[in-house]
Amino acid sequence: MEIFTFRSQKVAYYYFAASVLLFFLQIIFGLASVAQYVWPDFALNWMPFNVSRSIHINLLIFWMFLAIMGATYYVLVEEAGRELYSRKIAMIQLIVFCAAGVGAIISYFFHYYDGQGLEYVEAAPVFDWMVVVAGLLWIYNLIKTLHKAPKKSPINTLLLITTIAAILMYLPGMPYLRNFVVQDYLRWWVIHYWVEATWEMYETLFIGYLIIKLFNIPKERMYRWFYIEFFLILASGILGMGHHYFWIGTPHYWTWVGSIFSVFEAIPPVAMMIDGLIYARKTKIKVKNLPALYWLIGGTIGSFIGLTILGGSQTWFSVNYWMHGTEVTAAHGHMAFFGAFAAILIAFIYYSVERRKGEENFKDTITDKHRWAWAFWLMNIGMVMMVLAMEVVGIMQISISRVMGQGYIAAQIHQIEWFAVWFVTGIVFFAGTVFYVWDFIVAMKEKSA
Numbered sequence: 001m002e003i004f005t006f007r008s009q010k011v012a013y014y015y016f017a018a019s020v021l022l023f024f025l026q027i028i029f030g031l032a033s034v035a036q037y038v039w040p041d042f043a044l045n046w047m048p049f050n051v052s053r054s055i056h057i058n059l060l061i062f063w064m065f066l067a068i069m070g071a072t073y074y075v076l077v078e079e080a081g082r083e084l085y086s087r088k089i090a091m092i093q094l095i096v097f098c099a100a101g102v103g104a105i106i107s108y109f110f111h112y113y114d115g116q117g118l119e120y121v122e123a124a125p126v127f128d129w130m131v132v133v134a135g136l137l138w139i140y141n142l143i144k145t146l147h148k149a150p151k152k153s154p155i156n157t158l159l160l161i162t163t164i165a166a167i168l169m170y171l172p173g174m175p176y177l178r179n180f181v182v183q184d185y186l187r188w189w190v191i192h193y194w195v196e197a198t199w200e201m202y203e204t205l206f207i208g209y210l211i212i213k214l215f216n217i218p219k220e221r222m223y224r225w226f227y228i229e230f231f232l233i234l235a236s237g238i239l240g241m242g243h244h245y246f247w248i249g250t251p252h253y254w255t256w257v258g259s260i261f262s263v264f265e266a267i268p269p270v271a272m273m274i275d276g277l278i279y280a281r282k283t284k285i286k287v288k289n290l291p292a293l294y295w296l297i298g299g300t301i302g303s304f305i306g307l308t309i310l311g312g313s314q315t316w317f318s319v320n321y322w323m324h325g326t327e328v329t330a331a332h333g334h335m336a337f338f339g340a341f342a343a344i345l346i347a348f349i350y351y352s353v354e355r356r357k358g359e360e361n362f363k364d365t366i367t368d369k370h371r372w373a374w375a376f377w378l379m380n381i382g383m384v385m386m387v388l389a390m391e392v393v394g395i396m397q398i399s400i401s402r403v404m405g406q407g408y409i410a411a412q413i414h415q416i417e418w419f420a421v422w423f424v425t426g427i428v429f430f431a432g433t434v435f436y437v438w439d440f441i442v443a444m445k446e447k448s449a
């Protein structure tokens with residue numbers, strides 16, 4: 001049976017393979033980072049905390065972007081009804097982007113940063129430029145493929161707009177400015193307009209695409225959610241930036257703007273999942289690809305908890321005054337990144353690896369081994385437990401340092417046991433990652449149909 005209508009869809013798997021590998025490494029560096037809270041001397045001489053932490057969060061951005069790039073190409077050709085303009089450009093883009101990621105990570109071991117240690121965008125200029133080159137190749141390939149494509153699709157139009165915006169929003173983090181206040185102000189454009197604008201649009205598009213595929217739902221029913229999300233991002237995502245402007249010297253009105261907006265933007269992903277499930281129940285559709293379905297449902301629940309509940313609860317400025325920059329923020333950061341992006345991208349990867357064999361063959365491939373279920377439950381339970389540990393650590397930090405006014409280290413002495421809980425629950429998460437990587441390798445080793 002011919003599964004791939006378009007041969008160029010296969011480039012996506014190279015992106016997914018790179019993404020799975022970097023994800024695995026991200027978790028190892030996460031464990032190393034928390035280990036340094038528990039045993040402060042751990043790897044101190046060759047990998048201090050700032051290095052392990054930078055690598056942990058940089059790998060996060062790189063693996064997610066690789067998966068996004070792969071998924072974009074996968075969806076693009078199918079929706080456009082034609083082969084990719086150039087597979088070669090797609091492969092060069094992959095190599096340049098991976099070289100930027102790996103180069104940046106190695107450079108941190110030699111303390112080669114952008115000069116100001118800007119969290120999330122701390123890579124030195126040479127790597128920034130490589131990211132931009134990869135981004136431009138990506139945009140070029142998308143535009144050329146869509147030009148004169150036989151089919152027009154709102155998914156593709158939105159994918160193109162989102163990609164252009166995502167690459168544009170990388171630029172404000174690049175220049176070196178002597179005034180740190182202005183520099184930090186611009187750094188937030190990258191972070192907030194990535195996660196709460198462009199990446200959130202990708203999230204919505206991929207959830208919608210998967211629901212259409214898994215539930216056989218009429219496309220138009222999902223399209224309307226895309227437009228609602230697009231509108232919400234323009235309205236609430238853009239103004240929601242205010243929640244990062246509270247304490248960095250910006251005008252006072254941002255406290256109100258930042259407190260009020262943002263909370264609504266995570267509604268469409270959850271709503272479209274519910275809509276899909278209602279449809280599936282009514283039409284009695286049995287979804288065959290269980291890993292993709294589980295990760296989709298898990299991701300939308302995680303998204304709701306991570307964004308609307310944990311994000312929403314710290315976005316009010318008088319609450320933020322107390323918890324700003326504590327581990328309560330890290331709890332929100334983990335749950336949001338995991339639910340909104342990691343889970344949805346993993347769902348996409350499971351969907352696409354199963355498609356290689358044809359969904360009819362689904363039972364013969366990876367699911368019958370239950371590895372996917374181990375991966376799913378260990379990662380999800382591990383993440384929820386880690387987030388709870390982070391909340392405890394964060395609340396201790398608030399009460400000891402912020403309320404009682406004792407120093408940062410005074411709080412740490414009490415926090416150590418809870419950092420240990422974070423470490424142990426991190427091992428649970430790590431075990432799930434091993435099953436996921438194993439699943440991916442097994443699935444890719446099998447010949448595609």
Ligand code: HEM
Pocket residue numbers: 119195196200243244261262263264265266307308311312313314315316320323324325326329332333334336337340341
């Ligand atoms: C997928 C979407 C989101 C992701 C991945 C995400 C991730 C993050 C991360 C990693 C940080 C820490 C940044 C840093 O300190 O350098 C952060 C901060 C913050 N986020 Fe989100 N976020 C998302 C959506 C939201 C939403 C929807 C809200 C509000 C409803 C929100 C409210 C906040 C606030 C108030 C802060 C600042 C916390 C502080 O002052 O320390 N976030 N977010």
Ligand code: HEM
Pocket residue numbers: 027030031032033034035053056057060327329330331333334337338342422423425426427429430
């Ligand atoms: C075994 C699993 C993991 C462990 C042990 C771990 C550990 C850590 C540690 C220790 C930090 C630094 C916190 C600090 O600055 O005080 C951190 C930061 C971060 N990690 Fe993880 N992590 C893990 C998995 C993940 C996953 C799966 C994601 C996303 C999907 C993630 C996203 C982040 C983010 C966004 C930050 C920065 C948070 C902020 O800016 O406040 N981590 N992680």
Ligand SMILES: [Fe+2]
Pocket residue numbers: 192196240241243244
């Ligand atoms: Fe934000």
